[in-house]
Amino acid sequence: MTHDYVAIDTLKFLLYNVHKVEDLLQKERFSEYDKTSIDIFIDSVKTFSDTALHPFIKEMDEKPSVFKDGNIYVHPQFENIIKGAGEMGLVGAIYDFDDGGMQLPSTIFHAAYFIMEAANNHVPGYFGLTAGSANLILSFGNQKLKDTYVPNMLDLTWGGTMCLTEPQAGSSLSDVTTLATPTDKDYYQIKGQKIFISAGDHQFSSNFVHLVLARIKGAPAGTKGVSLFVVPKNRPSENGEFTYNDAAIAGEFEKMGQKGYCTTHIVFGDNNDCRGWLVGEANKGLSYMFQMMNEARIATGRMGAGIASAAYFSSLKYANERPQGRKLNKSGKKNTDEEQTLIINHPDIKRMLFTQKAIVEGSMSLIFQTATYVDKEMTSTNAEEKEKYNLLLELLTPIAKTYPAEQGIQSISNAVQILGGYGFCFDFMPQQYYRDIRIIALYEGTTGIQSLDLLGRKITMKKGKALELLAIEIQETITAASAFVDLKPYANTLLENLGLVQKVIGSLMPHAIEGNYERFLADATVFMDFFGTIVIGWQWLKTAVIARQTIKDGNGNQPIAFYDSKIHTMKFFYTYEMPRTKGLAKTLMNDKELTIKVSKELF
């Protein structure tokens, strides 16, 4: 089956067969849905993506969003897109019915966005950030804030943003300096600057609702003094009219990729007339934000996987059409009388295609795996079970963000390479995807930040309980795989790798216990690479078990080759990617401290 940018058959196989979304639909929260209605939703998103999104991806790169006279102007197609997405309810897909939402599982939400981002990664951030910011208001805001803002955001009449980063602070949110000064009214005066604000503005939404992290005058230093505010671009007044709220778009960052999607610089209160409304309690802004952060991080990884998916299919199409070179004969020579062969017949091209397939589908599976934990945590009625899913979610989230970002870059580099010199040229898509994806490892916490989170917080939290729970899940897959003769060797490899994780952590933990956190975390990024590879190995084995079982049971709705391809790609992953873990473990267990206490003169 050929695809343009996403393998819908694989996406559904992962959803229904591997991650058993139908079990989720048994929960009361999702009881309005069955497989048929989910299929209809996914197929409608695919149609929307085919018609409204994918045809415009190249144009959006060629004609980037521009900043002019204090406003951002995006590609004219956004008008149709915003209208379509609003009508389809994509913003409120996971919200309660009572809040005007569709009350879909998070897993389905992510599947839908995966499709859209694979079709055109310059666009869905506009819905996704509106969804995230409206969700913050729904979760922590008072009724008046909800009533004032959420309905207009749900249909994208208004857009929403998340304003965290400041010029002087970067990733360091404890250094946020945007100031909120109390007034004798229900609002605060806001003053400060925010940068790198994605989806900050455009000409097709009449208002923007910024969710801003700021420090109330006199608040404690650090993250404990950070509060969350709703700061609209235009503030509604009692009489239903709107006043400009002194929230100025001061510029746009020009970027190497994702050019259709604006990245703005916003100045709040330059004329001392910027009003902000506190969300929830004072000084709890960061904890509110972090409750949305897991979803935002899964979403970022998902976008990376989506871009890599599009690049994979772009290079697969080329490999299936481009004749070049010949097979070598028994004496190692080519017979030039033969016609040239399609390049897909060269092993090196197949290696580059399987590498992409392994990364793209492995990432897709991890995104869904992580999202099912969101749904399971939310719908669970048992405290212990709820905690279990929460811990699993917390542990996997930084990996779900990072693996598709970092390995997605590698994946797309393979797509570029398959096209040879054409891969570098604007006439073909891989070069654009290669540029687009590079932001994913920076968005929403860089790879370094995610890695500190993984090793410094998630591995150690509750005395390692999250890792214990994950090991149980992985062990289940190992047990299931061991029942099949052809999968057993891979199950053994995964088991060995689980042991290696213990060994590595055993070697690192003493540093934490001694209070030497700098040493403990020095190679956190290497640990992320190591652990992430093993987690994707788990996802692939899990996928292969279901594929093998389906072939055995003879009850699949896809051709046998489809299931074979999953088992084959799993083997490829274990043969070409998993062996990396040994070298990474060796690096992690080194005792040389080469990046600690090193003088600057050494560079």
Add this chain to the structure above:
Amino acid sequence: MTHDYVAIDTLKFLLYNVHKVEDLLQKERFSEYDKTSIDIFIDSVKTFSDTALHPFIKEMDEKPSVFKDGNIYVHPQFENIIKGAGEMGLVGAIYDFDDGGMQLPSTIFHAAYFIMEAANNHVPGYFGLTAGSANLILSFGNQKLKDTYVPNMLDLTWGGTMCLTEPQAGSSLSDVTTLATPTDKDYYQIKGQKIFISAGDHQFSSNFVHLVLARIKGAPAGTKGVSLFVVPKNRPSENGEFTYNDAAIAGEFEKMGQKGYCTTHIVFGDNNDCRGWLVGEANKGLSYMFQMMNEARIATGRMGAGIASAAYFSSLKYANERPQGRKLNKSGKKNTDEEQTLIINHPDIKRMLFTQKAIVEGSMSLIFQTATYVDKEMTSTNAEEKEKYNLLLELLTPIAKTYPAEQGIQSISNAVQILGGYGFCFDFMPQQYYRDIRIIALYEGTTGIQSLDLLGRKITMKKGKALELLAIEIQETITAASAFVDLKPYANTLLENLGLVQKVIGSLMPHAIEGNYERFLADATVFMDFFGTIVIGWQWLKTAVIARQTIKDGNGNQPIAFYDSKIHTMKFFYTYEMPRTKGLAKTLMNDKELTIKVSKELF
């Protein structure tokens, strides 16, 4: 010592201390030179790069070369550059004095171009390709061709190109179809199309001299029927006037990077009036071209390393200036009362900087190592010794091309990452270098082609003699390193890796012996990664030995920290990069044939 784009101190240390260029200068061919005159030459190239090249790199990206009315227009600064480079003799740097050249060692030529490419990679290809094409004429052309073309090329009044690739053939040169029809004059009529012709045209050279691979009517199929022609854009006539030679620039490829450097599509003989002059003998074109290929491949790798060098220093500067975050205290918390620390103090940033330093300087060393073999082969008077250096050159060339290309991409990805969100923005340079370098793995034979060359030809040639010779060279370094207590463990690691190479080759060779070349070469690219890493490990150990000896002897002209930095970076390479070889070896010794005889349905 701070640098903008290249570490001149390191470059000279590698040239004089590690690769002992002064020994080369003892050879008669180079006897006009000593260290002082070489230093003057290098320093003048650095000054030229500082003033004429580096200040324009960003502009050349922003205002790319354009195709208009059959001509290519490049950045106006090229006028000064062409004039300066012509006056400095950069085209004929390695030619004989008798040919109007400077008769410099190839090693010095590559050092000079390294500096220029680090300063501005959009430019030196214009000189380099003119140098390469004039060299083809000098080496294989008759006196008339030499007299007609070379003098004007030497000072860049005319430019030169290499025309290999055709639209239908790509890397497959056996499928060249450009036709050369004999006439009763001294020329052939040329008809055909060439694509991806770098430096194909610009407004500041009055003529271009294309070195074109074509097939003489009736010539045998395949590479055995390919001849080499001089095809000028404008042909000189007896009376000293010039006639347009029907060699039309048909367009330019728009690219994601290296935009100041044109990549043209040339149509020869569309009006049946394109004349070409045979270089050397008929049907030997490819062998002539391949005698230039080693230099061209070293040059391409050098360009990759140069770009990575510039990105490294760009990110190092940022890391030294940007405050963000704080160190963790004993309880794993940050003290927000402290001022923010410079990001260079974070271990993860240092890891990313050392990764770059290890790749950039390791690549630089390999380029020089390979170039010394060019010089040694050329100046050797002993047949056995000449063969030895030729074999070492042949073996290392595909690695010198590929390691800086592929690892250069990884290196610059680290530079982008160090800048956080700014790394993705046009305001900073790493994103440009990240785009620029991506072509290096495609130019001059893709990574896949280089890898087939390495494993399929170079490892096996003369029954593995090249590898035996390399093992002797590496063993010398191991022996020297073993004399120092702190280097001995790394010497042992390198020795183990040499053993691993033997093991891997031992596992692959039976496939070749059985005539199963497809299987033998299926993972050639993985082998390249594996073997290339070990070769760079050798270069680093060799560098560390010299650094340690210099500290011991107390006779260095640099601060001790300079030599310490070499030893430290060697340790970093062995701790963070070398461990990869074990996993790669495991992949290479797999018996699964996952990329062979796989049906297309599996994608």
